[in-house]
Amino acid sequence: MSALFPALVAGSDRPALRFGADALTYEELAEAAGALAARIADAGRVAVWATPTARTAVAVVAAFLADVPAIPLNPRTGERELAHILGDSTPSVVLAGPEDVLPAGLAELPRIDVGTTVTHVGPVPSALTGGSDGSESPALIVYTSGTTGPPKGVVLSQRAIAASLDALEEAWAWTEDDVLVHALPLFHVHGLILGVLGPLRRGGSVRHLGTFSTEGVARELGAGGGTMLFGVPTMYHRIADALEDDPALVRALAEARLLVSGSAALPVHDHERITAATGRTVIERYGMTETLMNTSVPVGSRPRPGSVGLPLRGVGLRLVEEDGTELGAYDGESVGEIQVRGPNLFSAYLNRPDATAAAFDGDWFRTGDMAVREPDGYVRIVGRKATDLIKSGGYKIGAGEIENALLDHPAVREAAVTGAPDPDLGERIVAWVVLADAEKPPTAQELADHVAGLLAPHKRPRTVHFLRALPRNDMGKLLKKALPEALHG
Numbered sequence: 001m002s003a004l005f006p007a008l009v010a011g012s013d014r015p016a017l018r019f020g021a022d023a024l025t026y027e028e029l030a031e032a033a034g035a036l037a038a039r040i041a042d043a044g045r046v047a048v049w050a051t052p053t054a055r056t057a058v059a060v061v062a063a064f065l066a067d068v069p070a071i072p073l074n075p076r077t078g079e080r081e082l083a084h085i086l087g088d089s090t091p092s093v094v095l096a097g098p099e100d101v102l103p104a105g106l107a108e109l110p111r112i113d114v115g116t117t118v119t120h121v122g123p124v125p126s127a128l129t130g131g132s133d134g135s136e137s138p139a140l141i142v143y144t145s146g147t148t149g150p151p152k153g154v155v156l157s158q159r160a161i162a163a164s165l166d167a168l169e170e171a172w173a174w175t176e177d178d179v180l181v182h183a184l185p186l187f188h189v190h191g192l193i194l195g196v197l198g199p200l201r202r203g204g205s206v207r208h209l210g211t212f213s214t215e216g217v218a219r220e221l222g223a224g225g226g227t228m229l230f231g232v233p234t235m236y237h238r239i240a241d242a243l244e245d246d247p248a249l250v251r252a253l254a255e256a257r258l259l260v261s262g263s264a265a266l267p268v269h270d271h272e273r274i275t276a277a278t279g280r281t282v283i284e285r286y287g288m289t290e291t292l293m294n295t296s297v298p299v300g301s302r303p304r305p306g307s308v309g310l311p312l313r314g315v316g317l318r319l320v321e322e323d324g325t326e327l328g329a330y331d332g333e334s335v336g337e338i339q340v341r342g343p344n345l346f347s348a349y350l351n352r353p354d355a356t357a358a359a360f361d362g363d364w365f366r367t368g369d370m371a372v373r374e375p376d377g378y379v380r381i382v383g384r385k386a387t388d389l390i391k392s393g394g395y396k397i398g399a400g401e402i403e404n405a406l407l408d409h410p411a412v413r414e415a416a417v418t419g420a421p422d423p424d425l426g427e428r429i430v431a432w433v434v435l436a437d438a439e440k441p442p443t444a445q446e447l448a449d450h451v452a453g454l455l456a457p458h459k460r461p462r463t464v465h466f467l468r469a470l471p472r473n474d475m476g477k478l479l480k481k482a483l484p485e486a487l488h489g
Protein backbone atom coordinates (compact mmCIF):
# COMPACT_ATOMS: atom_id res chain seq x y z
CA MET A 1 0.00 0.00 0.00
CA SER A 2 1.31 3.45 -0.75
CA ALA A 3 0.25 6.97 0.16
CA LEU A 4 -2.98 8.26 -1.28
CA PHE A 5 -1.34 11.58 -2.16
CA PRO A 6 2.36 10.92 -2.79
CA ALA A 7 2.99 14.50 -3.93
CA LEU A 8 1.68 15.76 -0.61
CA VAL A 9 4.03 13.56 1.39
CA ALA A 10 6.99 14.56 -0.77
CA GLY A 11 6.08 18.28 -0.57
CA SER A 12 7.24 20.73 -3.25
CA ASP A 13 6.67 24.24 -4.45
CA ARG A 14 4.55 22.98 -7.35
CA PRO A 15 1.03 24.45 -7.41
CA ALA A 16 -1.62 22.18 -5.93
CA LEU A 17 -4.80 24.30 -5.74
CA ARG A 18 -6.03 27.68 -6.81
CA PHE A 19 -9.43 29.06 -5.84
CA GLY A 20 -9.56 32.70 -6.95
CA ALA A 21 -6.80 34.52 -5.09
CA ASP A 22 -6.21 31.58 -2.73
CA ALA A 23 -3.39 29.43 -4.10
CA LEU A 24 -1.47 26.67 -2.32
CA THR A 25 1.61 24.72 -3.31
CA TYR A 26 1.96 21.07 -2.27
CA GLU A 27 4.19 22.15 0.58
CA GLU A 28 1.68 24.73 1.78
CA LEU A 29 -1.21 22.31 1.47
CA ALA A 30 0.72 19.67 3.44
CA GLU A 31 1.40 22.21 6.17
CA ALA A 32 -2.14 23.57 6.40
CA ALA A 33 -3.76 20.14 6.20
CA GLY A 34 -1.14 18.57 8.50
CA ALA A 35 -1.77 21.20 11.19
CA LEU A 36 -5.52 20.63 10.96
CA ALA A 37 -5.08 16.84 10.91
CA ALA A 38 -3.33 17.07 14.26
CA ARG A 39 -6.36 18.86 15.71
CA ILE A 40 -8.94 16.37 14.44
CA ALA A 41 -6.96 13.17 14.96
CA ASP A 42 -9.28 12.04 17.76
CA ALA A 43 -12.55 13.04 16.10
CA GLY A 44 -14.89 10.21 15.22
CA ARG A 45 -16.17 11.80 12.05
CA VAL A 46 -15.94 15.38 10.81
CA ALA A 47 -18.49 17.41 8.86
CA VAL A 48 -17.01 19.77 6.27
CA TRP A 49 -18.89 22.94 5.31
CA ALA A 50 -18.12 22.39 1.65
CA THR A 51 -18.00 25.86 0.13
CA PRO A 52 -16.21 26.06 -3.25
CA THR A 53 -13.02 27.31 -1.58
CA ALA A 54 -9.48 26.14 -0.83
CA ARG A 55 -10.60 25.66 2.80
CA THR A 56 -12.78 22.73 1.79
CA ALA A 57 -9.83 21.07 0.06
CA VAL A 58 -7.62 21.66 3.13
CA ALA A 59 -10.33 20.24 5.43
CA VAL A 60 -10.89 17.11 3.37
CA VAL A 61 -7.18 16.44 2.90
CA ALA A 62 -6.69 16.91 6.66
CA ALA A 63 -9.37 14.30 7.32
CA PHE A 64 -7.56 11.88 5.00
CA LEU A 65 -4.24 12.54 6.73
CA ALA A 66 -5.83 11.96 10.13
CA ASP A 67 -7.68 8.88 8.85
CA VAL A 68 -11.00 10.37 9.99
CA PRO A 69 -14.13 10.05 7.78
CA ALA A 70 -15.39 13.37 6.39
CA ILE A 71 -18.97 14.28 5.52
CA PRO A 72 -19.08 17.11 2.97
CA LEU A 73 -22.13 19.34 3.56
CA ASN A 74 -23.82 21.41 0.87
CA PRO A 75 -23.66 24.93 2.36
CA ARG A 76 -27.13 25.55 0.96
CA THR A 77 -28.71 22.48 2.54
CA GLY A 78 -32.13 23.24 4.02
CA GLU A 79 -32.97 22.63 7.66
CA ARG A 80 -34.65 19.23 7.30
CA GLU A 81 -32.00 17.70 5.07
CA LEU A 82 -29.23 19.05 7.28
CA ALA A 83 -30.88 17.63 10.41
CA HIS A 84 -31.18 14.25 8.71
CA ILE A 85 -27.56 14.18 7.59
CA LEU A 86 -26.24 15.23 11.02
CA GLY A 87 -28.48 12.78 12.85
CA ASP A 88 -27.48 9.94 10.54
CA SER A 89 -23.74 10.56 10.34
CA THR A 90 -23.14 11.95 13.87
CA PRO A 91 -20.02 14.05 13.22
CA SER A 92 -18.24 15.28 16.36
CA VAL A 93 -17.06 18.56 14.86
CA VAL A 94 -17.69 20.80 11.86
CA LEU A 95 -14.84 22.27 9.83
CA ALA A 96 -15.64 25.65 8.26
CA GLY A 97 -14.03 28.87 7.12
CA PRO A 98 -13.64 31.56 9.81
CA GLU A 99 -16.02 33.88 7.93
CA ASP A 100 -18.71 31.24 7.28
CA VAL A 101 -22.04 31.82 8.99
CA LEU A 102 -23.38 28.40 9.93
CA PRO A 103 -27.10 27.64 10.25
CA ALA A 104 -28.87 26.96 13.54
CA GLY A 105 -28.81 23.21 12.78
CA LEU A 106 -25.04 23.23 13.35
CA ALA A 107 -25.07 25.38 16.49
CA GLU A 108 -24.68 22.41 18.85
CA LEU A 109 -21.62 21.02 17.09
CA PRO A 110 -18.10 22.15 18.07
CA ARG A 111 -16.52 24.13 15.25
CA ILE A 112 -12.95 24.32 14.02
CA ASP A 113 -12.04 27.17 11.70
CA VAL A 114 -9.96 26.03 8.76
CA GLY A 115 -7.00 28.12 7.73
CA THR A 116 -5.17 27.93 4.44
CA THR A 117 -1.94 29.19 5.93
CA VAL A 118 -0.03 28.14 9.04
CA THR A 119 2.39 30.22 11.03
CA HIS A 120 4.50 27.29 12.21
CA VAL A 121 6.13 25.75 9.18
CA GLY A 122 7.04 22.12 9.55
CA PRO A 123 6.56 18.70 8.03
CA VAL A 124 3.37 16.69 8.45
CA PRO A 125 3.81 14.66 11.67
CA SER A 126 4.55 11.09 10.65
CA ALA A 127 1.60 9.79 12.67
CA LEU A 128 -0.66 11.88 10.46
CA THR A 129 0.13 10.56 7.04
CA GLY A 130 -2.93 8.34 7.03
CA GLY A 131 -4.42 7.90 3.64
CA SER A 132 -3.19 4.84 1.85
CA ASP A 133 -4.47 3.59 -1.46
CA GLY A 134 -5.27 0.08 -0.27
CA SER A 135 -7.04 1.03 2.94
CA GLU A 136 -10.62 0.01 3.62
CA SER A 137 -10.91 2.92 6.07
CA PRO A 138 -14.00 4.99 5.36
CA ALA A 139 -12.75 8.26 3.90
CA LEU A 140 -15.86 10.11 2.79
CA ILE A 141 -19.58 9.80 3.46
CA VAL A 142 -21.46 11.39 0.57
CA TYR A 143 -25.24 11.80 0.70
CA THR A 144 -27.26 10.82 -2.35
CA SER A 145 -31.00 10.76 -3.12
CA GLY A 146 -33.10 7.66 -3.65
CA THR A 147 -36.61 7.46 -5.07
CA THR A 148 -38.22 7.71 -1.65
CA GLY A 149 -37.15 8.73 1.83
CA PRO A 150 -34.31 11.00 2.86
CA PRO A 151 -30.87 10.80 1.19
CA LYS A 152 -28.58 7.88 2.09
CA GLY A 153 -24.96 8.23 3.20
CA VAL A 154 -22.62 6.44 0.79
CA VAL A 155 -19.49 5.25 2.60
CA LEU A 156 -16.46 5.48 0.32
CA SER A 157 -13.14 3.93 1.31
CA GLN A 158 -9.67 5.22 0.52
CA ARG A 159 -9.21 2.09 -1.59
CA ALA A 160 -12.29 2.85 -3.77
CA ILE A 161 -11.21 6.45 -4.31
CA ALA A 162 -7.65 5.49 -5.25
CA ALA A 163 -8.81 2.68 -7.57
CA SER A 164 -11.22 4.93 -9.45
CA LEU A 165 -8.79 7.83 -9.81
CA ASP A 166 -6.02 5.49 -11.02
CA ALA A 167 -8.32 3.92 -13.63
CA LEU A 168 -9.01 7.44 -14.94
CA GLU A 169 -5.27 8.14 -15.06
CA GLU A 170 -5.02 5.38 -17.63
CA ALA A 171 -8.18 6.25 -19.62
CA TRP A 172 -7.33 9.95 -19.83
CA ALA A 173 -3.51 9.86 -19.78
CA TRP A 174 -3.87 12.14 -16.74
CA THR A 175 -0.48 13.28 -15.39
CA GLU A 176 1.16 15.65 -12.94
CA ASP A 177 1.46 18.16 -15.76
CA ASP A 178 -2.31 18.51 -16.05
CA VAL A 179 -4.05 21.61 -14.74
CA LEU A 180 -7.73 20.90 -14.21
CA VAL A 181 -10.30 23.69 -14.51
CA HIS A 182 -13.82 23.34 -13.13
CA ALA A 183 -16.64 24.99 -11.20
CA LEU A 184 -18.34 21.97 -9.70
CA PRO A 185 -19.76 21.91 -6.17
CA LEU A 186 -17.48 20.24 -3.61
CA PHE A 187 -20.09 18.16 -1.75
CA HIS A 188 -20.47 15.49 -4.43
CA VAL A 189 -18.25 12.92 -6.10
CA HIS A 190 -17.76 14.81 -9.36
CA GLY A 191 -16.40 18.08 -7.93
CA LEU A 192 -14.69 16.77 -4.80
CA ILE A 193 -13.29 13.34 -5.67
CA LEU A 194 -12.62 13.74 -9.39
CA GLY A 195 -12.17 17.49 -9.34
CA VAL A 196 -9.97 18.00 -6.24
CA LEU A 197 -8.65 14.64 -5.05
CA GLY A 198 -8.03 13.59 -8.69
CA PRO A 199 -5.39 16.24 -9.42
CA LEU A 200 -3.86 15.80 -5.92
CA ARG A 201 -3.44 12.04 -6.44
CA ARG A 202 -1.64 12.71 -9.74
CA GLY A 203 0.50 15.50 -8.29
CA GLY A 204 -1.06 17.93 -10.75
CA SER A 205 -3.17 20.98 -9.96
CA VAL A 206 -6.73 22.27 -9.91
CA ARG A 207 -8.13 25.73 -10.55
CA HIS A 208 -11.66 26.20 -9.30
CA LEU A 209 -13.78 29.01 -10.72
CA GLY A 210 -15.89 29.53 -7.59
CA THR A 211 -19.06 29.71 -9.66
CA PHE A 212 -19.50 28.54 -13.22
CA SER A 213 -19.21 31.09 -16.03
CA THR A 214 -18.13 30.75 -19.63
CA GLU A 215 -15.85 33.79 -19.05
CA GLY A 216 -14.08 31.87 -16.28
CA VAL A 217 -13.59 28.86 -18.54
CA ALA A 218 -12.22 31.08 -21.33
CA ARG A 219 -9.83 32.76 -18.89
CA GLU A 220 -8.39 29.65 -17.23
CA LEU A 221 -8.36 27.02 -19.97
CA GLY A 222 -5.88 26.82 -22.86
CA ALA A 223 -3.60 29.88 -22.91
CA GLY A 224 -4.63 30.49 -19.29
CA GLY A 225 -2.74 27.31 -18.40
CA GLY A 226 -5.59 24.84 -17.86
CA THR A 227 -5.27 21.57 -19.76
CA MET A 228 -8.50 19.78 -18.74
CA LEU A 229 -12.10 20.84 -18.15
CA PHE A 230 -14.64 18.87 -16.12
CA GLY A 231 -18.32 19.79 -16.18
CA VAL A 232 -21.90 18.60 -16.06
CA PRO A 233 -23.96 18.73 -19.27
CA THR A 234 -25.69 21.98 -18.19
CA MET A 235 -22.27 23.68 -18.19
CA TYR A 236 -21.36 22.30 -21.64
CA HIS A 237 -24.81 23.36 -22.90
CA ARG A 238 -24.12 26.92 -21.71
CA ILE A 239 -20.65 26.75 -23.31
CA ALA A 240 -22.21 25.58 -26.60
CA ASP A 241 -24.66 28.50 -26.45
CA ALA A 242 -21.85 31.00 -25.87
CA LEU A 243 -19.36 29.76 -28.47
CA GLU A 244 -20.89 31.56 -31.44
CA ASP A 245 -20.15 35.01 -29.99
CA ASP A 246 -17.03 34.27 -27.98
CA PRO A 247 -13.80 33.68 -29.93
CA ALA A 248 -11.79 33.56 -26.67
CA LEU A 249 -13.93 30.66 -25.46
CA VAL A 250 -13.50 28.86 -28.80
CA ARG A 251 -9.72 29.25 -28.53
CA ALA A 252 -9.64 28.10 -24.92
CA LEU A 253 -11.55 24.89 -25.70
CA ALA A 254 -9.56 24.25 -28.88
CA GLU A 255 -6.28 24.49 -26.94
CA ALA A 256 -7.29 22.27 -24.01
CA ARG A 257 -6.00 18.71 -23.88
CA LEU A 258 -9.21 17.11 -22.60
CA LEU A 259 -12.85 18.13 -22.18
CA VAL A 260 -14.84 15.74 -19.97
CA SER A 261 -18.58 15.69 -19.28
CA GLY A 262 -20.39 13.54 -16.73
CA SER A 263 -23.13 13.19 -14.09
CA ALA A 264 -25.84 13.04 -16.78
CA ALA A 265 -26.07 12.51 -20.53
CA LEU A 266 -24.68 15.26 -22.75
CA PRO A 267 -27.16 15.66 -25.62
CA VAL A 268 -25.74 14.83 -29.06
CA HIS A 269 -26.77 18.31 -30.26
CA ASP A 270 -24.46 19.94 -27.70
CA HIS A 271 -21.62 17.54 -28.59
CA GLU A 272 -22.05 18.55 -32.22
CA ARG A 273 -22.22 22.28 -31.58
CA ILE A 274 -18.99 22.20 -29.54
CA THR A 275 -17.17 20.09 -32.13
CA ALA A 276 -18.36 22.29 -35.00
CA ALA A 277 -17.13 25.46 -33.27
CA THR A 278 -13.84 24.19 -31.79
CA GLY A 279 -12.87 21.04 -33.66
CA ARG A 280 -12.74 19.27 -30.28
CA THR A 281 -14.80 16.36 -29.00
CA VAL A 282 -16.10 16.18 -25.45
CA ILE A 283 -15.42 12.85 -23.76
CA GLU A 284 -18.18 11.37 -21.60
CA ARG A 285 -17.63 9.19 -18.57
CA TYR A 286 -20.28 7.43 -16.53
CA GLY A 287 -20.29 7.13 -12.78
CA MET A 288 -22.36 7.10 -9.66
CA THR A 289 -21.84 8.13 -6.06
CA GLU A 290 -21.93 4.45 -5.03
CA THR A 291 -19.58 3.17 -7.74
CA LEU A 292 -17.38 6.18 -8.49
CA MET A 293 -16.37 5.92 -12.15
CA ASN A 294 -17.43 2.92 -14.26
CA THR A 295 -16.79 3.74 -17.91
CA SER A 296 -15.24 6.38 -20.10
CA VAL A 297 -14.59 7.10 -23.72
CA PRO A 298 -10.79 6.72 -23.73
CA VAL A 299 -8.63 9.65 -24.75
CA GLY A 300 -7.74 9.36 -28.43
CA SER A 301 -10.92 7.51 -29.35
CA ARG A 302 -12.79 8.67 -32.42
CA PRO A 303 -15.75 10.95 -31.57
CA ARG A 304 -18.52 8.94 -29.91
CA PRO A 305 -21.36 11.37 -29.06
CA GLY A 306 -24.05 9.59 -27.07
CA SER A 307 -21.68 6.91 -25.74
CA VAL A 308 -20.15 6.65 -22.27
CA GLY A 309 -17.35 4.44 -23.59
CA LEU A 310 -15.74 1.29 -22.23
CA PRO A 311 -15.50 -0.13 -18.69
CA LEU A 312 -12.52 1.35 -16.88
CA ARG A 313 -9.61 -0.80 -15.72
CA GLY A 314 -10.72 -3.14 -12.94
CA VAL A 315 -14.46 -2.52 -13.48
CA GLY A 316 -16.66 -5.52 -14.31
CA LEU A 317 -19.78 -4.43 -16.22
CA ARG A 318 -22.72 -6.51 -17.41
CA LEU A 319 -26.22 -5.85 -18.72
CA VAL A 320 -29.01 -7.81 -17.07
CA GLU A 321 -32.60 -8.43 -18.15
CA GLU A 322 -35.61 -7.93 -15.89
CA ASP A 323 -35.57 -11.63 -14.87
CA GLY A 324 -31.89 -11.50 -13.91
CA THR A 325 -30.52 -13.14 -17.09
CA GLU A 326 -27.26 -11.66 -18.32
CA LEU A 327 -27.41 -10.18 -21.82
CA GLY A 328 -24.55 -11.47 -23.92
CA ALA A 329 -25.37 -9.57 -27.09
CA TYR A 330 -23.22 -6.62 -28.18
CA ASP A 331 -25.75 -5.62 -30.82
CA GLY A 332 -26.47 -1.97 -30.03
CA GLU A 333 -30.13 -2.89 -29.48
CA SER A 334 -30.73 -5.23 -26.54
CA VAL A 335 -31.46 -3.14 -23.47
CA GLY A 336 -30.53 -4.28 -19.96
CA GLU A 337 -29.76 -2.80 -16.55
CA ILE A 338 -26.11 -1.94 -15.97
CA GLN A 339 -24.56 -3.88 -13.09
CA VAL A 340 -20.98 -3.29 -12.01
CA ARG A 341 -18.37 -4.70 -9.65
CA GLY A 342 -14.79 -3.83 -8.83
CA PRO A 343 -12.48 -2.07 -6.39
CA ASN A 344 -14.18 1.26 -7.16
CA LEU A 345 -17.39 0.34 -5.30
CA PHE A 346 -18.62 1.89 -2.05
CA SER A 347 -18.50 -0.03 1.24
CA ALA A 348 -22.13 0.39 2.39
CA TYR A 349 -24.95 2.84 2.91
CA LEU A 350 -24.41 4.26 6.39
CA ASN A 351 -26.81 2.71 8.96
CA ARG A 352 -28.79 1.06 6.14
CA PRO A 353 -27.88 -2.66 5.88
CA ASP A 354 -31.29 -3.29 4.27
CA ALA A 355 -30.69 -0.78 1.49
CA THR A 356 -27.11 -2.00 1.03
CA ALA A 357 -28.25 -5.62 0.62
CA ALA A 358 -31.05 -4.61 -1.78
CA ALA A 359 -28.60 -2.71 -3.98
CA PHE A 360 -26.56 -5.82 -4.80
CA ASP A 361 -27.05 -9.04 -6.78
CA GLY A 362 -24.20 -11.05 -5.23
CA ASP A 363 -21.16 -8.81 -5.69
CA TRP A 364 -22.80 -6.97 -8.61
CA PHE A 365 -24.17 -3.51 -7.82
CA ARG A 366 -27.47 -2.68 -9.53
CA THR A 367 -27.11 0.82 -10.97
CA GLY A 368 -30.71 1.26 -12.16
CA ASP A 369 -29.34 2.65 -15.45
CA MET A 370 -30.53 1.00 -18.67
CA ALA A 371 -28.09 0.60 -21.56
CA VAL A 372 -27.09 -1.23 -24.72
CA ARG A 373 -23.61 -2.34 -25.81
CA GLU A 374 -22.37 -1.57 -29.28
CA PRO A 375 -20.58 -4.31 -31.27
CA ASP A 376 -17.21 -2.87 -30.15
CA GLY A 377 -18.26 -2.99 -26.49
CA TYR A 378 -18.98 0.75 -26.04
CA VAL A 379 -21.83 1.39 -23.60
CA ARG A 380 -24.76 3.62 -24.55
CA ILE A 381 -27.14 4.61 -21.74
CA VAL A 382 -30.74 4.72 -22.94
CA GLY A 383 -32.68 5.47 -19.76
CA ARG A 384 -33.25 4.78 -16.09
CA LYS A 385 -35.28 2.12 -14.34
CA ALA A 386 -36.87 4.48 -11.81
CA THR A 387 -38.97 7.31 -13.23
CA ASP A 388 -39.03 8.82 -9.74
CA LEU A 389 -35.35 9.78 -9.97
CA ILE A 390 -34.74 13.14 -11.62
CA LYS A 391 -31.37 14.40 -12.89
CA SER A 392 -31.43 18.18 -12.96
CA GLY A 393 -28.26 20.16 -13.63
CA GLY A 394 -26.34 16.91 -12.92
CA TYR A 395 -27.87 16.57 -9.43
CA LYS A 396 -29.80 13.38 -8.63
CA ILE A 397 -33.08 14.22 -6.92
CA GLY A 398 -35.75 11.81 -5.64
CA ALA A 399 -39.35 12.77 -6.44
CA GLY A 400 -40.48 11.35 -3.07
CA GLU A 401 -38.41 13.69 -0.92
CA ILE A 402 -39.82 16.74 -2.75
CA GLU A 403 -43.38 15.41 -2.50
CA ASN A 404 -42.93 15.00 1.27
CA ALA A 405 -41.57 18.53 1.59
CA LEU A 406 -44.50 19.97 -0.41
CA LEU A 407 -46.99 18.06 1.74
CA ASP A 408 -45.52 19.82 4.75
CA HIS A 409 -46.74 23.16 3.43
CA PRO A 410 -50.09 24.01 5.05
CA ALA A 411 -51.63 25.04 1.72
CA VAL A 412 -50.87 21.69 0.06
CA ARG A 413 -53.25 18.74 0.34
CA GLU A 414 -51.76 16.44 -2.29
CA ALA A 415 -48.53 16.60 -4.27
CA ALA A 416 -46.80 14.74 -7.07
CA VAL A 417 -43.39 15.48 -8.58
CA THR A 418 -42.08 14.59 -12.02
CA GLY A 419 -39.12 15.47 -14.24
CA ALA A 420 -39.70 17.27 -17.54
CA PRO A 421 -37.16 17.61 -20.35
CA ASP A 422 -35.24 20.88 -20.13
CA PRO A 423 -32.65 22.07 -22.67
CA ASP A 424 -30.45 23.66 -19.97
CA LEU A 425 -30.87 21.40 -16.93
CA GLY A 426 -31.53 18.11 -18.74
CA GLU A 427 -34.58 17.64 -16.58
CA ARG A 428 -36.60 20.24 -14.70
CA ILE A 429 -38.52 19.50 -11.50
CA VAL A 430 -42.26 19.89 -11.97
CA ALA A 431 -44.68 19.87 -9.03
CA TRP A 432 -48.37 18.99 -9.36
CA VAL A 433 -50.29 20.28 -6.39
CA VAL A 434 -53.83 19.99 -5.04
CA LEU A 435 -54.55 22.82 -2.63
CA ALA A 436 -56.09 22.44 0.81
CA ASP A 437 -58.10 25.60 0.17
CA ALA A 438 -58.45 26.70 -3.46
CA GLU A 439 -59.54 30.14 -2.26
CA LYS A 440 -56.14 30.83 -0.70
CA PRO A 441 -53.52 29.62 -3.21
CA PRO A 442 -49.82 30.10 -2.42
CA THR A 443 -47.64 31.35 -5.27
CA ALA A 444 -45.40 28.92 -7.13
CA GLN A 445 -42.41 30.89 -5.77
CA GLU A 446 -43.62 30.37 -2.20
CA LEU A 447 -43.72 26.60 -2.71
CA ALA A 448 -40.31 26.63 -4.41
CA ASP A 449 -38.85 28.63 -1.48
CA HIS A 450 -40.45 26.19 0.97
CA VAL A 451 -38.72 23.20 -0.68
CA ALA A 452 -35.42 25.09 -1.00
CA GLY A 453 -35.55 25.95 2.71
CA LEU A 454 -36.25 22.39 3.85
CA LEU A 455 -34.08 20.46 1.38
CA ALA A 456 -31.80 22.47 -0.94
CA PRO A 457 -32.25 25.11 -3.67
CA HIS A 458 -31.43 22.67 -6.49
CA LYS A 459 -34.36 20.50 -5.31
CA ARG A 460 -36.93 23.28 -5.70
CA PRO A 461 -39.68 22.87 -8.33
CA ARG A 462 -39.09 25.09 -11.33
CA THR A 463 -42.70 24.69 -12.50
CA VAL A 464 -45.79 24.29 -10.31
CA HIS A 465 -49.16 23.18 -11.67
CA PHE A 466 -52.28 23.47 -9.52
CA LEU A 467 -54.85 20.71 -10.06
CA ARG A 468 -58.30 20.02 -8.65
CA ALA A 469 -57.36 16.34 -8.13
CA LEU A 470 -54.45 14.02 -8.91
CA PRO A 471 -55.26 11.29 -11.43
CA ARG A 472 -55.55 7.89 -9.70
CA ASN A 473 -56.56 4.38 -10.75
CA ASP A 474 -59.39 2.39 -9.12
CA MET A 475 -57.02 1.26 -6.37
CA GLY A 476 -56.19 4.88 -5.55
CA LYS A 477 -52.68 4.61 -7.00
CA LEU A 478 -51.32 7.83 -8.42
CA LEU A 479 -51.00 7.81 -12.23
CA LYS A 480 -48.04 10.11 -12.90
CA LYS A 481 -48.20 9.56 -16.65
CA ALA A 482 -51.77 10.98 -16.69
CA LEU A 483 -50.75 14.25 -14.97
CA PRO A 484 -50.43 16.36 -18.15
CA GLU A 485 -53.97 15.35 -19.20
CA ALA A 486 -55.30 16.22 -15.73
CA LEU A 487 -54.07 19.76 -16.31
CA HIS A 488 -56.64 20.18 -19.01
CA GLY A 489 -59.32 18.18 -17.20
Ligand code: MCA
Pocket residue numbers: 076183184185188189190191211212232234235262263264286287288289292392393394395396425448449452453457458460
Ligand atom coordinates in the same frame (compact mmCIF):
# COMPACT_ATOMS: atom_id res chain seq x y z
C1 MCA B 1 -32.68 30.14 -6.50
N1 MCA B 1 -31.74 30.17 -5.58
C2 MCA B 1 -32.37 29.95 -4.41
C3 MCA B 1 -33.75 29.80 -4.68
N2 MCA B 1 -33.88 29.93 -5.98
N3 MCA B 1 -31.93 29.89 -3.16
C4 MCA B 1 -32.82 29.70 -2.18
N4 MCA B 1 -34.14 29.54 -2.37
C5 MCA B 1 -34.65 29.60 -3.60
N5 MCA B 1 -35.95 29.47 -3.77
C6 MCA B 1 -30.33 30.44 -5.82
C7 MCA B 1 -29.34 29.32 -5.80
O1 MCA B 1 -28.89 28.99 -4.54
C8 MCA B 1 -28.22 29.90 -6.66
O2 MCA B 1 -27.45 30.87 -6.04
C9 MCA B 1 -28.97 30.55 -7.72
O3 MCA B 1 -30.22 30.91 -7.15
C10 MCA B 1 -29.18 29.68 -8.92
O4 MCA B 1 -29.32 28.36 -8.47
P1 MCA B 1 -29.70 27.21 -9.40
O5 MCA B 1 -31.04 27.50 -9.96
O6 MCA B 1 -29.49 25.93 -8.72
O7 MCA B 1 -28.60 27.36 -10.51
P2 MCA B 1 -28.62 26.66 -11.84
O8 MCA B 1 -28.52 27.69 -12.89
O9 MCA B 1 -29.73 25.73 -11.94
O10 MCA B 1 -27.28 25.80 -11.74
C11 MCA B 1 -26.77 25.09 -12.78
C12 MCA B 1 -25.46 24.39 -12.38
C13 MCA B 1 -25.72 23.55 -11.13
C14 MCA B 1 -24.39 25.45 -12.09
C15 MCA B 1 -25.04 23.55 -13.53
O11 MCA B 1 -26.86 22.75 -11.36
C16 MCA B 1 -24.56 22.70 -10.73
O12 MCA B 1 -23.59 23.20 -10.16
N6 MCA B 1 -24.60 21.38 -11.00
C17 MCA B 1 -23.58 20.44 -10.65
C18 MCA B 1 -24.16 19.21 -10.04
C19 MCA B 1 -23.11 18.15 -9.71
O13 MCA B 1 -21.96 18.46 -9.40
N7 MCA B 1 -23.49 16.87 -9.77
C20 MCA B 1 -22.58 15.80 -9.50
C21 MCA B 1 -23.23 14.77 -8.62
P3 MCA B 1 -26.01 31.33 -6.60
O14 MCA B 1 -26.26 32.02 -7.87
O15 MCA B 1 -25.46 32.21 -5.53
O16 MCA B 1 -25.24 30.06 -6.81
S1 MCA B 1 -22.08 13.32 -8.45
C22 MCA B 1 -22.59 12.37 -9.76
O17 MCA B 1 -23.52 12.65 -10.40
C23 MCA B 1 -21.85 11.18 -10.24
C24 MCA B 1 -20.86 10.55 -9.35
C25 MCA B 1 -21.15 11.56 -11.52
O18 MCA B 1 -21.26 10.79 -12.49
O19 MCA B 1 -20.56 12.65 -11.54
Ligand code: AMP
Pocket residue numbers: 144145189261262263264265266284285286287288289290308367369381384391394395396
Ligand atom coordinates in the same frame (compact mmCIF):
# COMPACT_ATOMS: atom_id res chain seq x y z
P1 AMP C 1 -25.43 10.28 -8.56
O1 AMP C 1 -26.28 9.33 -7.85
O2 AMP C 1 -25.70 11.72 -8.30
O3 AMP C 1 -24.08 9.87 -8.32
O4 AMP C 1 -25.73 10.11 -10.09
C1 AMP C 1 -25.44 8.91 -10.76
C2 AMP C 1 -26.25 8.81 -12.00
O5 AMP C 1 -25.91 9.83 -12.93
C3 AMP C 1 -26.03 7.53 -12.75
O6 AMP C 1 -26.74 6.45 -12.19
C4 AMP C 1 -26.52 7.91 -14.14
O7 AMP C 1 -27.94 7.82 -14.21
C5 AMP C 1 -26.14 9.37 -14.24
N1 AMP C 1 -24.94 9.61 -15.06
C6 AMP C 1 -23.69 9.87 -14.64
N2 AMP C 1 -22.87 10.07 -15.71
C7 AMP C 1 -23.62 9.93 -16.82
C8 AMP C 1 -23.37 10.01 -18.23
N3 AMP C 1 -22.17 10.34 -18.72
N4 AMP C 1 -24.41 9.78 -19.07
C9 AMP C 1 -25.64 9.48 -18.59
N5 AMP C 1 -25.93 9.40 -17.29
C10 AMP C 1 -24.95 9.62 -16.41
